[in-house]
Amino acid sequence: MTRIHIDLSGVPETLLIPLYCRAVESQRPDALIKDERAVALMNRIDYDFSGIGFSAADMLFTVMRVREFDRRTQAFLAAHPDGTVVSIGCGLDTRFDRVAERNGTVAWYDLDLPEVIALRRQLLAETPRCRFIGCSVLDFAWMDLVGGDTKRPFLFLAEGVFPYFGEAEVKQVVLALQERFPGAELVFDAMTPFMAWLNGLHPPIRKLHTNLWGIKRSQGLEAWSPGVRLLDEWFYFDRPEPRLGRTRLLRFVPLLNKGSSIVHYRLDPRSFQ
Numbered sequence: 001m002t003r004i005h006i007d008l009s010g011v012p013e014t015l016l017i018p019l020y021c022r023a024v025e026s027q028r029p030d031a032l033i034k035d036e037r038a039v040a041l042m043n044r045i046d047y048d049f050s051g052i053g054f055s056a057a058d059m060l061f062t063v064m065r066v067r068e069f070d071r072r073t074q075a076f077l078a079a080h081p082d083g084t085v086v087s088i089g090c091g092l093d094t095r096f097d098r099v100a101e102r103n104g105t106v107a108w109y110d111l112d113l114p115e116v117i118a119l120r121r122q123l124l125a126e127t128p129r130c131r132f133i134g135c136s137v138l139d140f141a142w143m144d145l146v147g148g149d150t151k152r153p154f155l156f157l158a159e160g161v162f163p164y165f166g167e168a169e170v171k172q173v174v175l176a177l178q179e180r181f182p183g184a185e186l187v188f189d190a191m192t193p194f195m196a197w198l199n200g201l202h203p204p205i206r207k208l209h210t211n212l213w214g215i216k217r218s219q220g221l222e223a224w225s226p227g228v229r230l231l232d233e234w235f236y237f238d239r240p241e242p243r244l245g246r247t248r249l250l251r252f253v254p255l256l257n258k259g260s261s262i263v264h265y266r267l268d269p270r271s272f273q
């Protein structure tokens, strides 16, 4: 089979990082996640993955993030089997296959920039239950495509996406979701400003010449609107993964211990007060 040449740059090119992490992890005997499709995708893509320059610990953190997003999506689908899931900035992720393939009632949408969805269509099949949308999340036209039945429970996922935005853009998206999808849940990964700076030193991020977005406290988003409520926050070192080895000691460094998280909000145009 001919390999597909990747012609992405800027933030879209970063989709290859989690793809690589999922694929490498899946081939380990002690894998935390299994994603055979990621392995197949990596083998079909003509790209120098060695240039990503992630350490074993960086890769493991990425895989822990994938696992936690998967768990939260599974929990949502267990509670709302007929819900709608929208993966914002999906890249070449195949979470639908990992957690929802056997669910016969979910409506799933994978959303990313047009050039990324064009690549996705070359490599993966769109199905009636898992649709692709080529549109910037900042162009709210996509909300009409997924919002047919706003009575369905909605889960919005944004994995590895918002840190590339400015705070004003994240706020715009959060407030638009809150207005349009009452009661929706939103899960994304967040960092403190210090961690954002530190993560910006990774070679594939440094070449973007951009500052990653960080927020001091996840509760800070609640000040954006009384209809934004933090439900839960997950930290990488809460239950340190044994495979992290000595990296687990970083949990004793105050700036690092709670520096990166996965945050889970409920959004509602009505106030929660």
Ligand SMILES: C[S@@+](CC[C@H](N)C(=O)[O-])C[C@H]1O[C@@H](n2cnc3c(N)ncnc32)[C@H](O)[C@@H]1O
Pocket: 011, 012, 013, 014, 015, 016, 017, 018, 019, 088, 089, 090, 091, 092, 093, 111, 112, 113, 116, 135, 136, 137, 138, 158, 159, 160, 161, 164
């Ligand atoms: C680090 S990748 C993460 C991909 C995927 N979520 C994963 O974990 O494999 C960041 C993704 O955000 C997407 N992205 C960046 N800006 C976007 C925008 N304005 N609208 C939608 N997606 C965007 C990129 O194209 C890229 O696929």
